Amino acid sequence: xxxxxxxxxxxxxxxxxxxxxxxxxxxxxxxxxxxxxxxxxxxxxxxxxxxxxxxxxxxxxxxxxxxxxxxxxxxxxxxxxxxxxxxxxxxxxxxxxxxxxxxxxxxxxxxxxxxxxxxxxxxxxxxxxxxxxxxxxxxxxxxxxxxxxxxxxxxxxxxxxxxxxxxxxxxxxxxxxxxxxxxxxxxxxxxxxxxxxxxxxxxxxxxxxxxxxxxxxxxxxxxxxxxxxxxxxxxxxxxxxxxxxxxxxxxxxxxxxxxxxxxxxxxxxxxxxxxxxxxxxxxxxxxxxxxxxxxxxxxxxxxxxxxxxxxxxxxxxxxxxxxxxxxxxxxxxxxxxxxxxxxxxxxxxxxxx
Amino acid sequence: xxxxxxxxxxxxxxxxxxxxxxxxxxxxxxxxxxxxxxxxxxxxxxxxxxxxxxxxxxxxxxxxxxxxxxxxxxxxxxxxxxxxxxxxxxxxxxxxxxxxxxxxxxxxxxxxxxxxxxxxxxxxxxxxxxxxxxxxxxxxxxxxxxxxxxxxxxxxxxxxxxxxxxxxxxxxxxxxxxxxxxxxxxxxxxxxxxxxxxxxxxxxxxxxxxxxxxxxxxxxxxxxxxxxxxxxxxxxxxxxxxxxxxxxxxxxxxxxxxxxxxxxxxxxxxxxxxxxxxxxxxxxxxxxxxxxxxxxxxxxxxx
Numbered sequence: 001x002x003x004x005x006x007x008x009x010x011x012x013x014x015x016x017x018x019x020x021x022x023x024x025x026x027x028x029x030x031x032x033x034x035x036x037x038x039x040x041x042x043x044x045x046x047x048x049x050x051x052x053x054x055x056x057x058x059x060x061x062x063x064x065x066x067x068x069x070x071x072x073x074x075x076x077x078x079x080x081x082x083x084x085x086x087x088x089x090x091x092x093x094x095x096x097x098x099x100x101x102x103x104x105x106x107x108x109x110x111x112x113x114x115x116x117x118x119x120x121x122x123x124x125x126x127x128x129x130x131x132x133x134x135x136x137x138x139x140x141x142x143x144x145x146x147x148x149x150x151x152x153x154x155x156x157x158x159x160x161x162x163x164x165x166x167x168x169x170x171x172x173x174x175x176x177x178x179x180x181x182x183x184x185x186x187x188x189x190x191x192x193x194x195x196x197x198x199x200x201x202x203x204x205x206x207x208x209x210x211x212x213x214x215x216x217x218x219x220x221x222x223x224x225x226x227x228x229x230x231x232x233x234x235x236x237x238x239x240x241x242x243x244x245x246x247x248x249x250x251x252x253x254x255x256x257x258x259x260x261x262x263x264x265x266x267x268x269x270x271x272x273x274x275x276x277x278x279x280x281x282x283x284x285x286x287x288x289x290x291x292x293x294x295x296x297x298x299x300x301x302x303x304x305x306x307x308x309x310x311x312x313x314x315x316x317x318x319x320x321x322x323x324x325x326x327x328x329x330x331x332x333x334x335x336x337x338x339x340x341x342x343x344x345x346x347x348x349x350x351x352x353x
Numbered sequence: 354x355x356x357x358x359x360x361x362x363x364x365x366x367x368x369x370x371x372x373x374x375x376x377x378x379x380x381x382x383x384x385x386x387x388x389x390x391x392x393x394x395x396x397x398x399x400x401x402x403x404x405x406x407x408x409x410x411x412x413x414x415x416x417x418x419x420x421x422x423x424x425x426x427x428x429x430x431x432x433x434x435x436x437x438x439x440x441x442x443x444x445x446x447x448x449x450x451x452x453x454x455x456x457x458x459x460x461x462x463x464x465x466x467x468x469x470x471x472x473x474x475x476x477x478x479x480x481x482x483x484x485x486x487x488x489x490x491x492x493x494x495x496x497x498x499x500x501x502x503x504x505x506x507x508x509x510x511x512x513x514x515x516x517x518x519x520x521x522x523x524x525x526x527x528x529x530x531x532x533x534x535x536x537x538x539x540x541x542x543x544x545x546x547x548x549x550x551x552x553x554x555x556x557x558x559x560x561x562x563x564x565x566x567x568x569x570x571x572x573x574x575x576x577x578x579x580x581x582x583x584x585x586x587x588x589x590x591x592x593x594x595x596x597x598x599x600x601x602x603x604x605x606x607x608x609x610x611x612x613x614x615x616x617x618x619x620x621x622x623x624x625x626x627x628x629x630x631x632x633x634x635x636x637x638x639x640x641x642x643x644x645x646x647x648x649x650x651x652x653x654x655x656x
Contacts, residue, residue, distance in 0.1 A: 056545050056548065075548075076545075076548050076549050077548055077550075077551040077552075078551070082549070083545075085542050085546060089543055089545065091561060092565070093565065093655030094564075102547075102550055102552070102560070103550040103551065105552075105556070106550055106551040106553065150550070154550070
């Protein structure tokens, strides 16, 4: 089920008549049968978008299409969606089985049939042996699977997940995100999930939508967005450790930080922000780009150099390099920049140059 | 050493309460039990003839007034409590659902709680007045000829019906307040989830609201049962000390009223023992029903 959002806008009005534009003219198409991540910092309107797709929130303006069908006026109960809430909203007084069967009860499915259906879905998400427990007796990860099972059991057209992993601890999060990916693949259901964690979005999404203050920043496959950010915000938001930003300029086809020439760059003369991914530095024997190493961090397989900014001693940047280089704090290192790991943005607009 | 010290302190803090409880609660309870088992106890002299196991009970159970008091009390309890719990539940769900004027209606429904029960009783007696009461006026619109609810010669059934309406209404305020605070404590996400799951309003009420509110419903039911077993003020409020419509004294007597009336005859040897026996029987009934309530709650209440 392809989902199209057309000029979708949501304005919240406070009691004092103050207006907050949570979602501003959103125009995106969410591909059918894929896992799409709505990504952005908190307050960017991603959850609002999700709840508008679910029908629990009404858009102020714009349209929502499921396939060719305009569902904007359709109430949530008739949209055929499954929704997993951030804190799961499992009915605490019902067993796992009753929770999963609740949506089927409402469509008046035959008891025996719905029992079988519930068991089937529970087995799919790996909680088939916990059917008689109450939600309180389950771990966070198990509760979440119950919530997913409850959303899936009525075979919805679309599965929506609101910050599905935010209530889980780090280890469980890794495991669960793979699980979500597997369930999505096995069911082939169009799935949209909301997250503020770029790593999470990158790791499981087929497609990500990066949002900021209610406005779409970029849509694309995760690696594509990471490799080719269209603006400074997207470049900064994706990647751990984050991208290094240097203030510099383009002058006569050269890219300069202070007076240091970094690379050739074919663009008009202007002030720019130069983003270089930590993995985008290469240590070399000879280069005009050099600076002093302040710390060396070795975590597992990565060696991260924390290097003083060439023109400003008070700032540092990070470079991830091969562990083989025997670099000590205080050494001066020379390096070049891998062109595809460097992104140049106009200082004022933040747009890619 | 240290532990001993803190223990003494704890007892000291408890002492004022313990002394008061002993004088006004524990001693009277023990004394009531004592009274039940003595014969011809004289309140003024403190004399009694001897001990008996069942005589006072047998007398009370054989007493016409006790039997009708028991019947009235049971009727008040088993009609007014369930009816007012259900009405309060519906009103609070409705109150919780409206946005405009919610505060206003909350106040309106809570007003009876801060109003004197006797005053409300008098107002209700007026409402049910045969000649100029609102109830008869309203029924008159539909061509019903005036009914004698609470006046001279009113039937026991009519008088009881009026009393039940009043008792039910009186109990609403507190119940609504408790239910409303309970409803406001229920996470809205459950309702969103139920909506997405296409649950109808009736099903949401039965399968989500009621179970999630069940601790409150249980609490209210148990305390209301206990309260209703002790009904007394309500009858006084509506019918005064006659405890019934004019001409039919004591028609609506309750067990507690019967116990109090024994004080009027305290000069008669054995009168207090009979009252004590009635009180103990009521206590036993209350205990049994509270126990049943608790047993039911184990299965039906979700904490």
